[in-house]
Amino acid sequence: MKKRLLLTSALLLLLFAGGKAQRSSIEKVNNSIQLYYDKEPFFILGGELGNSSASSVKDIRQIFPKLKAIGLNTVLVPVYWDLLEPQEGSFDFALLDETLSEARKNDLRLVLLWFGAWKNSMSCYAPLWFKSDYKRFPRAYTSNGKPLEIASAFSDEVLKADSKAFNRVISHIKEKDAQIGTVVMIQVENEIGMLESARDCSAIANKKFSQQVPEELITYLSKNKEKLHPVMLKRWQEAGSKKRGTWSEVFGEGIETDEIFMAYHYAKYVEMMTKGGKSIYNIPMYVNAAMNSRNRKPGEYPSAGPLAHLIDVWHCAAPSIDFLAPDLYDKGFKDWTAQYKLHNNPLFIPEIRLEDNDGVRACYVLGEMDGLGFSPFSIEDYNYSEKKPLVQSYKMLQDLMPLIKKYKGSDKxxxxxxxxxxxxxxxxxxxxxxxxxxxxxxxxxxxxxxxxxxxxxxxxxxxxxxxxxxxxxxxxxxxxxxxxxxxxxxxxxxxxxxxxxxxGKKRDSEERxxxxxxxxxxxxxxxxxxxxxxxxxxxxxxxxxxxxxxxxxxxxxxxxxxxxxxxxxx
Missing domain, CATH: 2.60.220.20 (putative beta-Galactosidase from caulobacter crescentus)
Structure with missing residues (x-):
C-alpha cells in the first residue's frame, strides 16, 4: 500500500510538472535548428525596448499598445537587477508583472533580458549594495592595475548574488507564466565582455592564467578539430596544437590568448547561471555579443564575449546555452549574419540599428538564413505609420506565417x-x-x-x-x-x-x-x-x-x- 501511494504521488508530481512545462523550445529538425512554440516553428518578429523603457509602470503601459500596432509578435524587455533587488534579499516583481500583463493584453510574446552582473560589459545595473561592497564583490582590473566598474567573473560571491536574483526571476516566471507561455526565451546578461584590457588582470585572474588550460577545453578542441572556427583552429595550430600547458603555451602569447582565457571563464560563469535557471524552468536561453568591428582589438571592443571566433570556447564551457547571437550596428549586414549562421549555431538578431532597411532584412534573415528572429533596438522610438517599411514588412510576414511555418527549415x-x-x-x-x-x-x-x-x-x-x-x-x-x-x-x-x-543603332548579334x-x-x-x-x-x-x-x-x-x-x- 505504501509503495502504491509513493508511486501515485510520483505520477501526480509528473503530471503537475507537465502542466508547468514551457511552451517554447529549441529543436534540431533535419539540419535546421528552430525555435518552436506549441510544437510549431515560431519566428520572432520582434523589437527590443531601449535600456530604460521598462523601468517604470507608466512607461510599460504606454509602450505596449504601440508595439502591437507596429506588427510585432514578440518584445525583448530588460529585467533590471537593481530595481528587482534594491535591498539584498528583498525582491520587487512589480515591473516584471506589469510587463507580463501588458504583453498579454496586446497578444505579444516576451524575451526577457537579464541585466545582471553585466550590461554592455559594465556592472551598471547591479544594485548599489552590490556595487559599494567591492571587497565582497570584487572588480576586474586592467593590466596596469586600475579597478573597473566591471564585476569579476572569478568571484564566487559575485556569481552567488547574481545567480540568486536570476533564479528568483526564473522561479517567478515559472509560477506566473508557465501555463500561459508569454515568455518564450531568456537572454543571460547583456553583451558580456571585458573593456580596456583583453582580460581581467586581478590577482585571482592572473593566478588562473598561469595555470594549465582546463582538460575539458583541450578535449573539446581535439574532438571537434575538423569543425572548429578557422580563427580558433589557426591560433591553436600555430602554437603547436598542444594537448596540455598553460594558456600561453597552448595558444601563444598575446591579447588573442588573453581573450580566449577570458571567454572560457565568462562562459563558465554563464553556464552556472544558465544551468541553475534551467533546473528551475527549462526555457530556451541565449547570450548576445557586441561585435568586434572597425578593426578594434580585444578590450577596445568587449573582449571575450560570445563572438563568432570564440564560439568553440563558449560551446565547450557553456553547453546549456542554446545559441550565441550578434547585436548589429555596423555595415556589412550579410557578412555579420553569415558569421552566426553556422552548423552548430542558429541565427537570431536580438538587436539591430532601427532603420528603414530593417524591413527587407527581416525577410532575408527568415528566408535565406533560416533565422529564429529579428529585433530592431529601441523599437518604441519607431515613427509609426502604416507606410513605414518595418510596419509593412511585419504585416506581410504575419500574413505569410501559415506558409512560413510549413516551409521553414526546408530548401523550399x-x-x-x-x-x-x-x-x-x-x-x-x-x-x-x-x-x-x-x-x-x-x-x-x-x-x-x-x-x-x-x-x-x-x-x-x-x-x-x-x-x-x-x-x-x-x-x-x-x-x-x-x-x-x-x-x-x-x-x-x-x-x-x-x-x-x-x-535605332545596329545591335551586336546575340548567341544562337x-x-x-x-x-x-x-x-x-x-x-x-x-x-x-x-x-x-x-x-x-x-x-x-x-x-x-x-x-x-x-x-x-x-x-x-x-x-x-x-x-x-x-
Missing part, C-alpha cells in the same frame, strides 16, 4: 538582399528554373534610380510551392525566370517606356539559341493569405505590372506578396 524557402553594390544575384530552387533577382533601381522607371543617389536595400523571401510555382514577398526587387543555364535574362538596356534603348525550351510567366498575382495559408488573389499583374510577362517586380517602398505561376514552351 530562400531569401535575397540587394543594394547598389550587390544589385543582382541568382537563385536556383528547382532543376529547371533559374531566378535572377535584381534591385528595383536596375530598372529605369523610378526617378530615384540614379548612380549618385543612395539606394535603399531591396529584397524578398521566396517560397517554392510546387514545380514552376512561387511566392515572392518583399520590396524593391525585380525577378526574371529563365531556363537553367540561360544567358538571355536582362541582357538589353531598357528605356523609360520599357522598350529597348538602342536609338541552343536550349530545348523557354520559361514563361503564366501569371503574376498580388495576393493575401487567409489564416490557413490559402492564397487569396487581390489583382492580376499580367500587363504593365509584369512588363508584359517579362518579370515579376515589387517597387521600392512597397511590400507585396506575389504568387507566380510559370510554364515552359518551345
Amino acid at each position: 524557402m530562400r531569401g535575397v538582399l540587394l543594394d547598389k553594390e550587390a544589385r543582382t544575384t541568382t537563385l536556383k530552387m528547382e532543376p529547371k528554373v533559374e531566378l535572377t533577382c535584381s534591385h528595383y533601381f536596375t530598372l529605369p522607371w523610378d526617378p530615384r534610380a540614379k548612380e549618385d543617389n543612395e539606394w535603399p536595400e531591396g529584397g524578398a523571401l521566396f517560397i517554392r510551392l510546387s514545380d514552376m510555382e512561387y511566392i515572392i514577398a518583399g520590396s524593391g526587387i525585380v525577378v526574371t525566370f529563365q531556363e537553367d543555364g540561360s544567358k538571355t535574362a536582362m541582357k538589353v538596356e531598357l528605356g523609360e517606356d520599357g522598350f529597348i534603348n538602342n536609338g 539559341w541552343n536550349k530545348d525550351y523557354r520559361i514563361g510567366i503564366g501569371y503574376v498575382d498580388e495576393v493575401n493569405m487567409d489564416k490557413e495559408g490559402k492564397i487569396e488573389r487581390i489583382r492580376r499583374f499580367n500587363g504593365d505590372q509584369d512588363h508584359q510577362g517579362r518579370h515579376a517586380r515589387i517597387s521600392v517602398d512597397d511590400f507585396k506578396i506575389l504568387h507566380v505561376k510559370l510554364y515552359s514552351y518551345k
Whole structure:
C-alpha cells in the first residue's frame, strides 16, 4: 500500500510538472535548428525596448499598445537587477508583472533580458549594495592595475548574488507564466565582455592564467578539430596544437590568448547561471555579443564575449546555452549574419540599428538564413505609420506565417538582399528554373534610380510551392525566370517606356539559341493569405505590372506578396 501511494504521488508530481512545462523550445529538425512554440516553428518578429523603457509602470503601459500596432509578435524587455533587488534579499516583481500583463493584453510574446552582473560589459545595473561592497564583490582590473566598474567573473560571491536574483526571476516566471507561455526565451546578461584590457588582470585572474588550460577545453578542441572556427583552429595550430600547458603555451602569447582565457571563464560563469535557471524552468536561453568591428582589438571592443571566433570556447564551457547571437550596428549586414549562421549555431538578431532597411532584412534573415528572429533596438522610438517599411514588412510576414511555418527549415524557402553594390544575384530552387533577382533601381522607371543617389536595400523571401510555382514577398526587387543555364535574362538596356534603348543603332548579334525550351510567366498575382495559408488573389499583374510577362517586380517602398505561376514552351 505504501509503495502504491509513493508511486501515485510520483505520477501526480509528473503530471503537475507537465502542466508547468514551457511552451517554447529549441529543436534540431533535419539540419535546421528552430525555435518552436506549441510544437510549431515560431519566428520572432520582434523589437527590443531601449535600456530604460521598462523601468517604470507608466512607461510599460504606454509602450505596449504601440508595439502591437507596429506588427510585432514578440518584445525583448530588460529585467533590471537593481530595481528587482534594491535591498539584498528583498525582491520587487512589480515591473516584471506589469510587463507580463501588458504583453498579454496586446497578444505579444516576451524575451526577457537579464541585466545582471553585466550590461554592455559594465556592472551598471547591479544594485548599489552590490556595487559599494567591492571587497565582497570584487572588480576586474586592467593590466596596469586600475579597478573597473566591471564585476569579476572569478568571484564566487559575485556569481552567488547574481545567480540568486536570476533564479528568483526564473522561479517567478515559472509560477506566473508557465501555463500561459508569454515568455518564450531568456537572454543571460547583456553583451558580456571585458573593456580596456583583453582580460581581467586581478590577482585571482592572473593566478588562473598561469595555470594549465582546463582538460575539458583541450578535449573539446581535439574532438571537434575538423569543425572548429578557422580563427580558433589557426591560433591553436600555430602554437603547436598542444594537448596540455598553460594558456600561453597552448595558444601563444598575446591579447588573442588573453581573450580566449577570458571567454572560457565568462562562459563558465554563464553556464552556472544558465544551468541553475534551467533546473528551475527549462526555457530556451541565449547570450548576445557586441561585435568586434572597425578593426578594434580585444578590450577596445568587449573582449571575450560570445563572438563568432570564440564560439568553440563558449560551446565547450557553456553547453546549456542554446545559441550565441550578434547585436548589429555596423555595415556589412550579410557578412555579420553569415558569421552566426553556422552548423552548430542558429541565427537570431536580438538587436539591430532601427532603420528603414530593417524591413527587407527581416525577410532575408527568415528566408535565406533560416533565422529564429529579428529585433530592431529601441523599437518604441519607431515613427509609426502604416507606410513605414518595418510596419509593412511585419504585416506581410504575419500574413505569410501559415506558409512560413510549413516551409521553414526546408530548401523550399530562400531569401535575397540587394543594394547598389550587390544589385543582382541568382537563385536556383528547382532543376529547371533559374531566378535572377535584381534591385528595383536596375530598372529605369523610378526617378530615384540614379548612380549618385543612395539606394535603399531591396529584397524578398521566396517560397517554392510546387514545380514552376512561387511566392515572392518583399520590396524593391525585380525577378526574371529563365531556363537553367540561360544567358538571355536582362541582357538589353531598357528605356523609360520599357522598350529597348538602342536609338535605332545596329545591335551586336546575340548567341544562337541552343536550349530545348523557354520559361514563361503564366501569371503574376498580388495576393493575401487567409489564416490557413490559402492564397487569396487581390489583382492580376499580367500587363504593365509584369512588363508584359517579362518579370515579376515589387517597387521600392512597397511590400507585396506575389504568387507566380510559370510554364515552359518551345
